[in-house]
Amino acid sequence: MAAAEGRVSAGAPAEAVPVLVIEPGRRLAAVRLNELWQYRELLYFLVWRDIKVRYKQTVLGAAWAILQPLATAVVFTLFFGRLAGIGSDGLPYPLFSYAGLLVWTFFAQGLAQSSASVVGSANLITKVYFPRLVIPLAAVLSGLLDLAVATPLLGVMMAYYGIWPGAGILVLPLVLLLALLAATGVGLWLAALNVEYRDVRYVVPFLVQLWLFVTPVIYPASVVAPHLEKLGVPGWALGLNPMAGVVEGFRWATLGRTAAPISLILASTIVAIALCVTGALYFRSVERSFADVV
Amino acid sequence: MSAPAIRVSGLGKRYRIGERVRYKSLRESLSNAVTRTFRGGRRTEETIWALKDVSFEVAPGEVVGVIGRNGAGKSTLLKILSRITEPTEGRVELHGRVGSLLEVGTGFHLELTGRENIYLNGAILGMKRAEIDRKFDEIVAFAEIERFLDTPVKHYSTGMYLRLAFAVAAHLEPEILLVDEVLAVGDAEFQKKCLGKMGDVARGGRTVVFVSHDELAIRRLCSRSVVLEGGTILFVGLTEDAFSRYRASRHDPAFSVDLRTVATPVARITNAQLLLGGHSTTEFVAGQQPDLVVTAEVCERTYVSLEVLVRDENSRPLLFCPLGLSGCGQYDLAPGVYRFKVQLLLPQLASGRYSLDLILAEANVRFLDYVEQALVFVLAATALPATGWVFRQTRGQGAVLLDVVSSAPPEHVSALPTGLLRGPL
Numbered sequence: 001m002a003a004a005e006g007r008v009s010a011g012a013p014a015e016a017v018p019v020l021v022i023e024p025g026r027r028l029a030a031v032r033l034n035e036l037w038q039y040r041e042l043l044y045f046l047v048w049r050d051i052k053v054r055y056k057q058t059v060l061g062a063a064w065a066i067l068q069p070l071a072t073a074v075v076f077t078l079f080f081g082r083l084a085g086i087g088s089d090g091l092p093y094p095l096f097s098y099a100g101l102l103v104w105t106f107f108a109q110g111l112a113q114s115s116a117s118v119v120g121s122a123n124l125i126t127k128v129y130f131p132r133l134v135i136p137l138a139a140v141l142s143g144l145l146d147l148a149v150a151t152p153l154l155g156v157m158m159a160y161y162g163i164w165p166g167a168g169i170l171v172l173p174l175v176l177l178l179a180l181l182a183a184t185g186v187g188l189w190l191a192a193l194n195v196e197y198r199d200v201r202y203v204v205p206f207l208v209q210l211w212l213f214v215t216p217v218i219y220p221a222s223v224v225a226p227h228l229e230k231l232g233v234p235g236w237a238l239g240l241n242p243m244a245g246v247v248e249g250f251r252w253a254t255l256g257r258t259a260a261p262i263s264l265i266l267a268s269t270i271v272a273i274a275l276c277v278t279g280a281l282y283f284r285s286v287e288r289s290f291a292d293v294v
Numbered sequence: 295m296s297a298p299a300i301r302v303s304g305l306g307k308r309y310r311i312g313e314r315v316r317y318k319s320l321r322e323s324l325s326n327a328v329t330r331t332f333r334g335g336r337r338t339e340e341t342i343w344a345l346k347d348v349s350f351e352v353a354p355g356e357v358v359g360v361i362g363r364n365g366a367g368k369s370t371l372l373k374i375l376s377r378i379t380e381p382t383e384g385r386v387e388l389h390g391r392v393g394s395l396l397e398v399g400t401g402f403h404l405e406l407t408g409r410e411n412i413y414l415n416g417a418i419l420g421m422k423r424a425e426i427d428r429k430f431d432e433i434v435a436f437a438e439i440e441r442f443l444d445t446p447v448k449h450y451s452t453g454m455y456l457r458l459a460f461a462v463a464a465h466l467e468p469e470i471l472l473v474d475e476v477l478a479v480g481d482a483e484f485q486k487k488c489l490g491k492m493g494d495v496a497r498g499g500r501t502v503v504f505v506s507h508d509e510l511a512i513r514r515l516c517s518r519s520v521v522l523e524g525g526t527i528l529f530v531g532l533t534e535d536a537f538s539r540y541r542a543s544r545h546d547p548a549f550s551v552d553l554r555t556v557a558t559p560v561a562r563i564t565n566a567q568l569l570l571g572g573h574s575t576t577e578f579v580a581g582q583q584p585d586l587v588v589t590a591e592v593c594e595r596t597y598v599s600l601e602v603l604v605r606d607e608n609s610r611p612l613l614f615c616p617l618g619l620s621g622c623g624q625y626d627l628a629p630g631v632y633r634f635k636v637q638l639l640l641p642q643l644a645s646g647r648y649s650l651d652l653i654l655a656e657a658n659v660r661f662l663d664y665v666e667q668a669l670v671f672v673l674a675a676t677a678l679p680a681t682g683w684v685f686r687q688t689r690g691q692g693a694v695l696l697d698v699v700s701s702a703p704p705e706h707v708s709a710l711p712t713g714l715l716r717g718p719l
Binding site: 017018019020021022023024025041042044045046048049052053056057123124125126127128129130288289291292 | 309373374375376377378379380381382383384385386387388389390391392394396397400401403405406410413414417418419420422423469
């Protein structure tokens, strides 16, 4: 076998040397959160890159983050609020729809960005190792800045309409966490599927559009719940769509007019967590072939 | 003997043919699932093993080269070691923190400035933020881009871009470093600088696996090398021997016109081969005298002679045979196809690889067709019968053994004056 073996290294480290074993993967993959934690700085840098590049490349920069939900809210107000006369839980319709659209836009952007993220990072994936989960996570997280940029306008509108948040505002971070979970869960599924099935690219815009209509953004959940109950379905069933809980929860936390939609939020939370866990597991189980397929 | 830093055992990687380039569409998957159900679940898939039964060990602090032709499995091996792709079978143990460098500038973003890219690229290569902070000035100095630190890299020249990219990568400090071909970029000056830095890295006690086509780089950096061929290990051992084995395996039996340096419409070589006992071959042992058969197409009536140039494995001209000029091989040929056949009376050559330039010429007037390295042959290692010594091209003592006539013992002329007697050196 080998000729010149047995050369000793200069200064072998005294502490335990990390041992890495590479073997063919088993069918079921673990999520390996500890490894993800080790790479938190990479996650930070990728989020930072996404934000930086997006704001550098566009003329309007941060203004896009406000313009998107605002323009949509104006159109919704005209057509659904005025012409169709859709209810808004006693809130001014512009405020009602802008609040809903804020979190909805975060979710929709999250899906769009994360579903394309892994394929778009092919140059990284084929050249260097890191936990691949970092990529869709960074894509979803970078949307938080847009959300933060667009939120002050909600405050301005609330001041204009003289509506002040109640105690519900304290729960706002939890509602935002739920939004993050929902976007991440669905985003992980789409990102992994997109690598194997490039059809996903076409499915996402369509999916987002349909999803908007089944989520109480244009209309309040209170309009739909009675119809469901008439069919013998409990009102919280609407929360099986995780975004229903997010949108209703966000409106309640910021505008605080209705009673707390607790059962709705609970149902959404369970579904969002389930999506996240299964999404991460599915992602992990197919990621080993990413470098070969991308 | 210390425990190895890298232990690779029985490693294999199988690709489905086409898998690397194609992804599935949903429709295809669905229709496949349907057909599979109706055909009793039998799947016939064509697969290839990009890597098979690969085992070797690397000691801590050792710098090992990986050589082989394109498609020999070098990149696949490196991708498995750096965890980019999973093996199909086998096992790898890596003792120490691993860093891999499969290209320079991975993840560089053109819109970001030099400063920003240093942090981004560093993080992607696995450096901690504090580590990058610490080495920042060093990286900038190495890349020589101080003045352009806050300019987006899209405005950089190619040279600046590569210098910066390599500078970040060169400051990676894992215990095990996996490097692929990164030196194959930039101008000669830059390559020299990179090679120098790689040498520092290699001497710094780190374990390095280095894949490259650059023979000089491998020879300078690596004491031992692994030769891969067709996905399996051909040889593991001293770099010098590895290159001999690699060369010997690299001959291409086919006649090649890739290096046609002169072409005229008058005449051209269409085929050539070396024959031994009537059979086409490219491997000889010392003492064999192969026939060279060259087929040529003459399109205009002209004087034609065949000339042959033998080159050594570094492509240096070694033996020249101008048949026309030696007075025995110039012919007045009408248009048509002709076959030249000559026997090569090779002198005593060192073992190794040789190539043949084939030339059609109007003797001493002009070249009609000139094909460099049209044929390649390998001379197997043969020991000199008297001593068992093997003359190899790699020794750097030329390629032709000079024969001498006298082998009488040295004649005793006179005794040395006593005062000058010296002891054994």
